[in-house]
Amino acid sequence: MVLAATGDRLPQVVYWGAPLPLDEDLETLHRGHELDVTGGMLDENPDLSLCPEAVRTFPGQPGLILRDGDGTPLLPKFCYASDEQSEEGLSLTYADEANGLILIFEFATDPSTRIITAKTRLEANRAVHLHWLAAPVLPAPQQSDEMIDFAGRWTGEFQTNRTAWSAGMRYRENRTGRTGHEHFPGLLIPLTGCTNTKGEAYGFHYGWSGGHKMIAEELPDGRRQIQFGHAARMETQAAKSFESATLYVTYSHKGLNGCAVSFQRHLRDRIVTWPQPDRPRPVHYNCWEAVYFDHKLDVLKDIADRAADLGAERFVLDDGWFGQRDDDTRSLSDWEVDPRKYPEGLHPLIDHVHGLGMTFGIWFEPEMINEDSDIFRTRPDWVFGAEDQTLGRQQKALNMGLPEVRDFIYDRMAAILAAHPIDYVKWDHNRVLPMPDADQTRGSYALIDRLRADFPHVEIESCASGGGRIDFGIMKRTQRVWLSDSNDALERLRIQHDAALFLPIAVTGSHVGPRRCHTSGRIFDISFRAWVAAQRHMGFEMDPRELDERETAVLREVTSWWKHNRSWMLGADILRLDSADPAVMAEQQMTREGDKFVVFAGKAATSDQIAPRPLRLTALQPDARYRITLMNRGTAPALSRGMPALKDGPVEVSGAWLMHHGLTLPWNYPDTMWVVEGQRL
Numbered sequence: 001m002v003l004a005a006t007g008d009r010l011p012q013v014v015y016w017g018a019p020l021p022l023d024e025d026l027e028t029l030h031r032g033h034e035l036d037v038t039g040g041m042l043d044e045n046p047d048l049s050l051c052p053e054a055v056r057t058f059p060g061q062p063g064l065i066l067r068d069g070d071g072t073p074l075l076p077k078f079c080y081a082s083d084e085q086s087e088e089g090l091s092l093t094y095a096d097e098a099n100g101l102i103l104i105f106e107f108a109t110d111p112s113t114r115i116i117t118a119k120t121r122l123e124a125n126r127a128v129h130l131h132w133l134a135a136p137v138l139p140a141p142q143q144s145d146e147m148i149d150f151a152g153r154w155t156g157e158f159q160t161n162r163t164a165w166s167a168g169m170r171y172r173e174n175r176t177g178r179t180g181h182e183h184f185p186g187l188l189i190p191l192t193g194c195t196n197t198k199g200e201a202y203g204f205h206y207g208w209s210g211g212h213k214m215i216a217e218e219l220p221d222g223r224r225q226i227q228f229g230h231a232a233r234m235e236t237q238a239a240k241s242f243e244s245a246t247l248y249v250t251y252s253h254k255g256l257n258g259c260a261v262s263f264q265r266h267l268r269d270r271i272v273t274w275p276q277p278d279r280p281r282p283v284h285y286n287c288w289e290a291v292y293f294d295h296k297l298d299v300l301k302d303i304a305d306r307a308a309d310l311g312a313e314r315f316v317l318d319d320g321w322f323g324q325r326d327d328d329t330r331s332l333s334d335w336e337v338d339p340r341k342y343p344e345g346l347h348p349l350i351d352h353v354h355g356l357g358m359t360f361g362i363w364f365e366p367e368m369i370n371e372d373s374d375i376f377r378t379r380p381d382w383v384f385g386a387e388d389q390t391l392g393r394q395q396k397a398l399n400m401g402l403p404e405v406r407d408f409i410y411d412r413m414a415a416i417l418a419a420h421p422i423d424y425v426k427w428d429h430n431r432v433l434p435m436p437d438a439d440q441t442r443g444s445y446a447l448i449d450r451l452r453a454d455f456p457h458v459e460i461e462s463c464a465s466g467g468g469r470i471d472f473g474i475m476k477r478t479q480r481v482w483l484s485d486s487n488d489a490l491e492r493l494r495i496q497h498d499a500a501l502f503l504p505i506a507v508t509g510s511h512v513g514p515r516r517c518h519t520s521g522r523i524f525d526i527s528f529r530a531w532v533a534a535q536r537h538m539g540f541e542m543d544p545r546e547l548d549e550r551e552t553a554v555l556r557e558v559t560s561w562w563k564h565n566r567s568w569m570l571g572a573d574i575l576r577l578d579s580a581d582p583a584v585m586a587e588q589q590m591t592r593e594g595d596k597f598v599v600f601a602g603k604a605a606t607s608d609q610i611a612p613r614p615l616r617l618t619a620l621q622p623d624a625r626y627r628i629t630l631m632n633r634g635t636a637p638a639l640s641r642g643m644p645a646l647k648d649g650p651v652e653v654s655g656a657w658l659m660h661h662g663l664t665l666p667w668n669y670p671d672t673m674w675v676v677e678g679q680r681l
């Protein structure tokens with residue numbers, strides 16, 4: 001990334017992307033970047049700077065919009081003040097003396113994950129109102145036809161949106177107050193011809209949990225700019241200092257996978273803090289879809305016995321253990337154990353779970369309150385938003401900007417965590433907020449940070465009706481996401497495939513759900529359900545009492561395969577494959593060294609052609625030889641009558657053949673998964 005400035009003006013990124021020779025002359029790059037001037041243009045092209053300024057006739061969206069304390073619009077114009085450079089980063093300070101403002105840009109590079117982080121800070125000599133502050137603004141390539149951003153919904157997270165570039169802007173803004181299912185704050189810009197495995201791409205992610213705004217704009221002269229920041233006007237108070245969240249950016253010449261691997265590694269190795277980094281990720285059991293609110297000690301013990309027998313190593317007690325929580329209309333915020341359901345407290349259940357060799361986790365929804373709760377009756381003023389607001393799942397949010405609210409929730413949660421041997425919290429956030437407010441997000445962060453400081457051994461799962469709060473800001477404070485409330489294996493296959501553009505295996509929860517899926521009504525075979533869960537951080541969520549003998553045997557076998565492989569898989573990269581058959585969704589999970597991999601080829605529909613098309617692998621050494629084993633070849637259906645080599649046993653072939661010809665897999669039904677292991681010889 002090359003930054004250059006003319007005189008004392010704000011710098012612009014004049015180049016970013018493929019590495020240039022270290023002796024490249026930067027003056028020449030600056031001049032070489034300058035555009036010609038012709039009819040209908042200004043006499044000099046305004047800079048597309050790190051914060052484009054309206055006052056310098058920038059013809060697009062400015063990077064900063066603010067008003068003085070009394071409401072007068074300010075038109076800032078910044079000039080160089082100072083800079084600081086270190087091995088890892090750069091900090092640039094610019095001042096607008098007339099308006100009493102200072103703008104600071106911070107960059108850091110991580111040569112190992114190939115991520116650049118960038119942040120903007122604004123300081124004023126009196127309180128001002130902020131409307132919009134972009135993280136450092138970057139140019140986007142003009143050799144690209146489209147951009148990929150993300151939409152989604154409950155049980156349908158991480159839907160990719162491809163939008164053609166055209167004059168003007170694409171403006172995404174999330175005003176729900178949480179990261180949300182609908183607006184994952186990420187953007188990929190593939191250059192023309194880029195696929196998962198080939199070509200160039202640029203990636204962006206804004207690490208903030210309160211809702212973001214994104215601008216992807218093409219100017220009349222053809223230049224393109226990308227801006228990311230908090231949703232507009234979510235700073236509700238005048239203040240003397242503001243900052244953007246961190247913007248994570250990367251460039252890849254290895255297709256979209258290059259961006260995906262950078263984000264996956266950066267999240268896993270640089271952002272998430274693991275209480276016990278050496279502890280293998282335990283197989284989860286979560287009781288939600290087995291019992292819902294109907295907690296009975298003997299039933300839960302029975303379920304725990306069966307979960308442990310299947311291979312579970314952590315038991316998570318979901319919603320329903322506190323207050324008078326018999327359904328979702330009441331008791332949120334009354335975080336005390338329900339004596340009707342647990343007359344002797346939680347200890348008998350926890351002791352039982354521990355006796356089975358599992359650890360114990362518990363569900364909270366800390367930011368929320370039901371009107372039918374003891375706390376609401378005494379402190380209705382603690383609610384966030386209007387009294388007559390529309391409820392979401394019968395609940396309101398607490399005002400997390402108030403220190404007394406945070407103290408109250410902290411005390412309740414800390415009392416439970418201190419009194420019980422609990423090492424895991426599933427932290428839910430089941431409704432959107434009545435309006436975006438940065439104090440609400442900062443309040444949530446402060447509460448989590450305080451709990452983590454005092455209970456450092458407790459891991460946290462970020463859930464918000466499934467994947468409604470997933471971003472690198474929340475992941476600084478948590479270790480796992482509940483990617484979706486959909487345990488429908490076919491839907492999950494797609495959701496986790498697209499989420500892998502940003503999320504590594506280690507943080508992505510995936511559970512084997514009930515035989516008949518509770519959110520889609522569909523029935524899938526246990527083998528498909530189990531392998532889909534085994535692609536990520538594996539767990540179970542069905543009532544194990546429903547499993548017949550065959551289902552139990554398959555689930556045990558896949559779970560033990562997962563445990564056997566997790567030591568390397570949880571640190572592996574997920575490489576999405578370019579499948580020639582749109583019915584096949586395939587990925588290759590490979591160690592960083594490339595000596596070991598597993599390919600999951602999910603058949604998500606019936607193919608148009610009769611026989612499976614060869615599946616090309618990626619990122620192998622062309623000259624190396626690999627031993628390829630179709631792990632579950634024994635499950636081929638009778639309709640697969642031929643004998644492709646892989647059906648017969650392992651084959652040994654070159655990386656070149658695997659990447660250019662590809663695997664010839666046996667025929668299979670839809671809603672099945674082939675699992676192929678690879679070992680470099």
Ligand code: GLA
Pocket residue numbers: 288318319363428430463464465466482485
């Ligand atoms: C949300 C979560 C579920 C479950 C319920 C409990 O919907 O996504 O997994 O925890 O809340 O009420």
